[in-house]
Amino acid sequence: MSSGTQLLAATAVLGAGTYAFRLAGPVLRSRVTLPARVEQLLTVAVVVLLAALVATSALTQGHGFAGPARPAGVAVGALCAWRRAPFLVVVLAAAATTAVLRLLGAS
Numbered sequence: 001m002s003s004g005t006q007l008l009a010a011t012a013v014l015g016a017g018t019y020a021f022r023l024a025g026p027v028l029r030s031r032v033t034l035p036a037r038v039e040q041l042l043t044v045a046v047v048v049l050l051a052a053l054v055a056t057s058a059l060t061q062g063h064g065f066a067g068p069a070r071p072a073g074v075a076v077g078a079l080c081a082w083r084r085a086p087f088l089v090v091v092l093a094a095a096a097t098t099a100v101l102r103l104l105g106a107s
Contacts, residue, residue: 067107073098 034042058074060066077094085093 069098069101069106072101072106 054074058066058071061070073094076097077090080090080093
């Protein structure tokens with residue numbers, strides 16, 4: 001089997017597995033019941049996972065600290081989102097804050 005054929009086969013297998021995994025949720029939803037406590041923990045786990053992703057993206061670049069500009073931009077964006085600003089305003093405020101701080105010399 002050539003390298004190209006192996007890559008194509010691996011892609012097809014991964015695609016089929018991904019599709020089957022995603023299809024299992026709606027198919028099994030009516031057959032599997034989770035206790036209320038487990039559903040509550042899963043909801044909290046989603047929030048914690050997203051918070052960890054935001055923190056990692058906001059605070060690090062490569063293997064080190066991203067500098068003060070990026071976390072400040074994320075904080076401004078979070079504040080705008082908390083105040084229920086439109087999504088475009090949130091993104092523009094965060095980007096502008098980061099850009100101005102970087103322009104002023106904060107990396």
